[in-house]
Amino acid sequence: MPNLGFYEVQLLVLAVICAAGFVLDRRLSSFLKGKETAESRLENGKDGNAAAAAALTRRYLLVYAIVMGADWLQGPYVYSLYREQYGFPERTVAVLFVTGFLSAGLAAPLVGVWADQHGRRKLCLVFCITYTLACVCITMPFLPILLLGRLLGGISTSILFSAFESWLVSSSASAGVPQAALSTIMGRATLTNGLVATGAGVVSNQLVGVTGSFVAPFIASAGLLALAWVVIRGTWTENWGSGGGQADTDVFQVRRLGQAWDTVKRDPVLLVLGLTQTCFEGSMYLFVFLWVPALQEGSALPSLPLGYIFSAFMISMMLGSLAYTILTALFTRPGGDSSLTVHAKLSSLVCAVAALALAASVKYQDEKHRFWAFCLFEACVGMYYPVQGMLRGTLISNEHRATLSSLFRIPLNIFVVAALMTGVSSARYAVLTASALVLTFSSLMTGLVVVSRTETHAGHPQ
Numbered sequence: 001m002p003n004l005g006f007y008e009v010q011l012l013v014l015a016v017i018c019a020a021g022f023v024l025d026r027r028l029s030s031f032l033k034g035k036e037t038a039e040s041r042l043e044n045g046k047d048g049n050a051a052a053a054a055a056l057t058r059r060y061l062l063v064y065a066i067v068m069g070a071d072w073l074q075g076p077y078v079y080s081l082y083r084e085q086y087g088f089p090e091r092t093v094a095v096l097f098v099t100g101f102l103s104a105g106l107a108a109p110l111v112g113v114w115a116d117q118h119g120r121r122k123l124c125l126v127f128c129i130t131y132t133l134a135c136v137c138i139t140m141p142f143l144p145i146l147l148l149g150r151l152l153g154g155i156s157t158s159i160l161f162s163a164f165e166s167w168l169v170s171s172s173a174s175a176g177v178p179q180a181a182l183s184t185i186m187g188r189a190t191l192t193n194g195l196v197a198t199g200a201g202v203v204s205n206q207l208v209g210v211t212g213s214f215v216a217p218f219i220a221s222a223g224l225l226a227l228a229w230v231v232i233r234g235t236w237t238e239n240w241g242s243g244g245g246q247a248d249t250d251v252f253q254v255r256r257l258g259q260a261w262d263t264v265k266r267d268p269v270l271l272v273l274g275l276t277q278t279c280f281e282g283s284m285y286l287f288v289f290l291w292v293p294a295l296q297e298g299s300a301l302p303s304l305p306l307g308y309i310f311s312a313f314m315i316s317m318m319l320g321s322l323a324y325t326i327l328t329a330l331f332t333r334p335g336g337d338s339s340l341t342v343h344a345k346l347s348s349l350v351c352a353v354a355a356l357a358l359a360a361s362v363k364y365q366d367e368k369h370r371f372w373a374f375c376l377f378e379a380c381v382g383m384y385y386p387v388q389g390m391l392r393g394t395l396i397s398n399e400h401r402a403t404l405s406s407l408f409r410i411p412l413n414i415f416v417v418a419a420l421m422t423g424v425s426s427a428r429y430a431v432l433t434a435s436a437l438v439l440t441f442s443s444l445m446t447g448l449v450v451v452s453r454t455e456t457h458a459g460h461p462q
Contacts, residue, residue: 005301006368007308014315014375021322028326053172053181059235060168060185061192063124063228067160068193070131070224072200073217074138076310079292081214086141096150097289098417103154105413111158112407119238120167123159128229131156135222139215161281169393170239179339180332182393186386187325194318194382198311205307269395272442272449273388274408279442280351280384282415283358283435290428291374298367309371316375320382340394341454346387348451351443354380358436362429391450 082093115123130152137149168189172182207216263270291313295304327346332339357377361370415438419431 005305007305007312007371010371010375011308011312011315014312014319018315018318018322021319021326025322025325028329049176049178049181052175053177053185056168056171056175056177057185057188060171061189063231063236064164064189065192065196066224066228066231067127067164069196069200070221070228071160072193072197072310072314073204073221073224074135075197075288076201076204076306077208077214077217078138079289080306081138081218082146085214086146088143092143094289094421096146098421099147100150100154100157101285101413101416103151104157105154105410105417107155108158108162108410108413109407111155112162115159115163115166116240119240120163120170121232121236121238123163124167124232124236125229127156127159127163128225128232130159132222132225135218135225138218165389165392167236167239169389171237174239179390179394183328183332183339183343183386183390184325186389186393187321187328189389190321190324190382190385191318193385194314194321197314197317201307201309201311201314203307204310205305208307268449269453272445273391273395274411276347276351276388276442276446277408278412278415279435279438280354280388282412282419283354283439284381285412285416286419286431286435287358287374287377290432294361294370294428294432295367295374298365298370300367312371313375313378316378317382320379320384321386322382323379324383324386338454339390341451343387343390343394344446344450344454346383347391348443348446350380350383350387351439351446354384355436355439355443358432358439362432362436 079093082088082096083090088096111123134149134152134156137145137152140146168185169182172185177185203220204217207220208214210216265271291309292304292306295309324346328339328342331342354377357373357380360376361373364370364373419434
């Protein structure tokens with residue numbers, strides 16, 4: 001057996017833990033299903049909805065696996081391509097990242113309203129095209145072309161994290177899929193995301209090793225995006241928001257944006273949902289920029305195995321997703337908290353633990369402690385997406401679902417751009433500390449506003 005380095009050993013350890021988590025999840029799921037009688041399943045309509053839920057799961061997860069695979073193939077090497085292969089100074093790399101986030105922030109409100117008005121499926125097809133063009137641009141070491149690629153990448157990111165989820169939630173409602181089944185689909189989506197990302201990290205590492213170029217993963221990503229376009233076109237049906245699918249002369253959807261903003265202003269729960277999205281996803285995007293130099297700083301290795309480290313992070317994310325499915329199965333039971341209350345509490349918990357993880361990465365500066373702190377943060381990411389997706393799917397009406405999800409991305413991108421413009425290299429620890437503080441604030445606000453509201457509604461049903 002060849003000598004394994006620290007990161008290879010940790011990857012194997014995490015893989016064993018994840019396999020154990022899979023076994024526990026399966027056994028717990030079988031145990032809980034065994035407690036349900038055939039009469040209760042029939043009474044709750046589960047038998048009638050099972051086929052619809054299974055069909056929706058297959059259609060959504062197939063596409064989701066392909067598009068996230070395309071996204072994750074690029075993940076380990078964006079920074080290294082700009083910094084090491086193309087030789088741009090870190091300030092220029094930061095400008096490229098800022099361009100992407102500015103593009104995402106400016107495009108976010110329009111992407112949301114266009115998805116609701118013109119169709120979520122149509123916007124998902126557009127995503128495949130724009131992200132493919134972004135991959136083509138990044139293969140050309142010419143700054144204006146790279147900036148164009150970041151612009152297209154920012155637009156694509158806004159579509160990826162709003163239109164796809166909105167399509168799923170709306171399709172589940174149309175098919176009569178119950179909330180519990182939708183929660184399961186979202187948990188499985190995050191688990192699928194982790195599996196795909198883990199494989200993508202290994203594949204990207206091998207592609208770079210074989211070709212000797214950081215460009216190779218981006219070319220492979222473009223191929224997956226072309227495949228996603230074919231699958232979406234062939235298997236998905238269209239859905240819209242309120243008034244969608246009709247002719248509309250308001251190209252920039254100013255009226256719809258105004259209605260959505262009025263809805264947010266009147267509801268403090270939606271404001272806190274937006275705050276959580278800004279704080280958590282903002283910290284996550286900054287982490288994407290920071291983890292490579294942060295680990296390189298304390299490493300004695302001449303070159304880090306970035307693909308293997310990335311795969312370890314993705315397995316950590318899968319562990320977070322498994323924890324989500326186990327916790328929701330255990331605590332969302334008759335006589336206990338409602339599903340909405342459980343998800344609100346988990347949202348507060350996830351932000352608190354993520355804050356502790358980032359704080360630990362600042363306090364412990366040696367390579368090994370920092371790596372495990374980052375793994376803990378990624379586990380929180382694995383719990384965050386299904387938790388927050390369920391909260392948005394439950395608390396935001398279909399009328400403005402994609403619009404509001406995109407509106408929340410405006411302050412998110414402002415937060416990330418402001419942090420990147422501080423000069424991330426010299427202010428790395430300040431950025432991580434600030435991220436930990438805003439996550440702590442988000443955790444407290446979720447507990448004070450969202451959890452208390454959901455508990456009140458559960459105790460006083462209408």
